[in-house]
Amino acid sequence: MKKLKNFIILLLVIAALMMTVFFVGMKRGEKQATPEITSSLIENRLERSMELISTKYHYTNMGSFENKAQYYGFDIPFTTKGFIISYSGTISAGLDMKNVQVDIEEDTINIKLGKAKIIAHEIDEDSIKVFDEKNSIFNPIKVEDYSSFSKDQKKEVEQRAIEKGLLTIAEEEAQRAVRGILTIDPQITEKYKIEFK
Numbered sequence: 119m120k121k122l123k124n125f126i127i128l129l130l131v132i133a134a135l136m137m138t139v140f141f142v143g144m145k146r147g148e149k150q151a152t153p154e155i156t157s158s159l160i161e162n163r164l165e166r167s168m169e170l171i172s173t174k175y176h177y178t179n180m181g182s183f184e185n186k187a188q189y190y191g192f193d194i195p196f197t198t199k200g201f202i203i204s205y206s207g208t209i210s211a212g213l214d215m216k217n218v219q220v221d222i223e224e225d226t227i228n229i230k231l232g233k234a235k236i237i238a239h240e241i242d243e244d245s246i247k248v249f250d251e252k253n254s255i256f257n258p259i260k261v262e263d264y265s266s267f268s269k270d271q272k273k274e275v276e277q278r279a280i281e282k283g284l285l286t287i288a289e290e291e292a293q294r295a296v297r298g299i300l301t302i303d304p305q306i307t308e309k310y311k312i313e314f315k
Contacts, residue, residue: 157227160222160300172288175209175210176207181271197254199258203248210237211285229296
């Protein structure tokens with residue numbers, strides 16, 4: 119009976135030791151699996167986004183083109199060509215994430231994102247409608263007329279969008295997106311504040 123008691127106590131001691139070793143191993147494994155938060159680790163996470171499109175601006179616009187052939191600065195009669203076009207487009211604005219700078223001071227992660235810029239501008243070809251097209255035998259409309267008109271129109275629309283605060287909104291949205299990317303990590307949520315410069 120005494121031998122059985124000693125055997126059971128020995129089994130319990132061995133089980134307790136095994137449980138202790140198991141839990142210590144798990145804690146060590148957790149520590150090793152959790153990377154240390156450094157500025158380069160955060161920069162690498164953000165750089166994976168490459169170009170972060172943080173806002174899109176949808177618009178509909180109408181523009182007109184007119185041209186006359188000239189001779190020594192004088193308009194030649196019956197050479198007027200022109201058209202009016204309506205179209206829709208989308209301007210995408212955001213940040214180049216390669217230029218992100220991160221600095222960690224105690225419990226604060228300071229992030230410098232840089233300035234927002236227009237990343238893409240696309241005109242929906244299905245939305246293009248041509249009105250009041252005037253053509254002249256002596257000065258016909260060419261593909262180049264549409265192409266240069268399109269470039270000029272894009273510049274004008276982009277300028278108007280910037281004046282309406284497109285890039286400011288893009289910077290604010292980029293900050294929100296970056297905060298969202300970083301706070302997925304519970305280590306950052308628990309230990310750090312995120313500040314933008």
